[in-house]
Amino acid sequence: MLQKTRPKSPNNKDRELLLQNEASVSAARARLRPRAVVKRTRATSDGAFPLADLLSIALVLAHFALLLIKMPVGLSMGQVSHPNAHELIHHPLRRMRRLGSLIYTTMLIGHHVSAHLRVHHPQVATRDDPNTARRGEEVYCFLLRAWLGSFRAGLRADDRLPTRKSVPATAWSHPYVGYCGGASFALILATVAGGAPLLLLYLLLTGYAQLQIFPVDCVQHYGLQSAMTGSGRVEPVGPGHSWNAPHWYSSAMMLNAPRHSDHHLPLNGATRN
Numbered sequence: 239m240l241q242k243t244r245p246k247s248p249n250n251k252d253r254e255l256l257l258q259n260e261a262s263v264s265a266a267r268a269r270l271r272p273r274a275v276v277k278r279t280r281a282t283s284d285g286a287f288p289l290a291d292l293l294s295i296a297l298v299l300a301h302f303a304l305l306l307i308k309m310p311v312g313l314s315m316g317q318v319s320h321p322n323a324h325e326l327i328h329h330p331l332r333r334m335r336r337l338g339s340l341i342y343t344t345m346l347i348g349h350h351v352s353a354h355l356r357v358h359h360p361q362v363a364t365r366d367d368p369n370t371a372r373r374g375e376e377v378y379c380f381l382l383r384a385w386l387g388s389f390r391a392g393l394r395a396d397d398r399l400p401t402r403k404s405v406p407a408t409a410w411s412h413p414y415v416g417y418c419g420g421a422s423f424a425l426i427l428a429t430v431a432g433g434a435p436l437l438l439l440y441l442l443l444t445g446y447a448q449l450q451i452f453p454v455d456c457v458q459h460y461g462l463q464s465a466m467t468g469s470g471r472v473e474p475v476g477p478g479h480s481w482n483a484p485h486w487y488s489s490a491m492m493l494n495a496p497r498h499s500d501h502h503l504p505l506n507g508a509t510r511n
Contacts, residue, residue, distance in 0.1 A: 291334065297322040298337050301344070315345055315443065316450025321495050327351050339416070344424050346444045347385075347451070348417030353392030356399075362502060363464040363479040364472055366391075373461035381452040457481060458498050475502050 301319045319341050326338025342348045353369070361367040368387025371380045396413050409415065428440040462479050464472045476499075483496040494500070 291329075294322055294326055294329075294334070295337070298326075298341060301341055313446070313450075315447030317492075319345065320447065320451050321492050324354075324495065327355060339413075340420070343417055343420035344444075345447050346421045346424070346441075347448055348420060349389045349392045349414065350451075351392075351417070352396050352413055353388035356395035357388065357391040359475075359502065362475060363459055363462045367459075369455050370459040371456040371461065375456075375460075377453050377456050380456045381449070384452055384455060385448075454495075477503070 297318060301315070301322075304314055323338040323341035323345075326334050326341070329335050329338070339348060339351045342350050358367055358369045361370075363370050368384050368391055371377075371384075375383075393414055425437060425440065429437045432439075458480055460481065462481075464475075464479060467473055478499075480498040480502055482499050485496065488496045
């Protein structure tokens with residue numbers, strides 16, 4: 239005959255093991271918390287880190303100043319303007335996000351904003367993300383696939399925006415109207431200001447800038463694939479879904495872009511659809 243037995247109360251040794259486990263978990267959380275707090279605090283508008291926003295605005299002004307004086311700015315666009323615009327499109331303030339969108343639009347890749355925020359982050363390291371390079375894929379093949387794929391995926395994502403379904407949406411309110419219209423305006427302005435030579439120079443500069451963006455995108459998630467959980471869903475985004483180069487100098491020069499896993503952690507807002 240089976241008899242019910244009471245669970246044994248933990249002895250002193252068990253209590254010590256429990257306390258050690260709790261201390262380990264608390265220490266792990268403490269190591270993660272500062273990065274999450276910094277990431278969120280620098281993006282707030284309460285002035286906790288005012289110099290971060292001032293630096294971003296100064297880099298935006300420098301971007302347009304270099305364009306106006308017709309200097310060869312392809313390198314600056316790819317190495318300075320792109321990381322700055324990337325930080326801006328993640329900013330909680332709409333006016334700062336619009337500055338980031340404006341930078342990408344002048345680089346003739348405005349659709350990157352929608353594709354990055356609404357496709358890349360939710361679908362990173364899956365086949366549904368055009369900006370996750372596949373194992374064995376060459377960079378130029380990736381560039382073509384990612385450019386066209388992100389344009390189409392971002393367009394589909396914008397078409398499905400809840401705000402466009404909840405209120406009567408006009409064609410002019412579509413983000414892609416701003417991306418394509420702004421790029422067309424920039425090309426027309428270059429043609430009016432300097433004719434065909436300046437238009438060609440502008441196309442070469444923006445093309446050179448984009449050639450710097452996509453190789454970085456190729457490396458950041460190259461060959462990484464998310465596993466499926468027992469419930470048939472894609473596993474949550476984690477540190478193992480990005481490659482990193484977290485050295486102090488490159489992090490300082492590229493606005494922490496080489497610390498890419500931190501950028502994609504769920505603590506910073508990256509969640510699966």
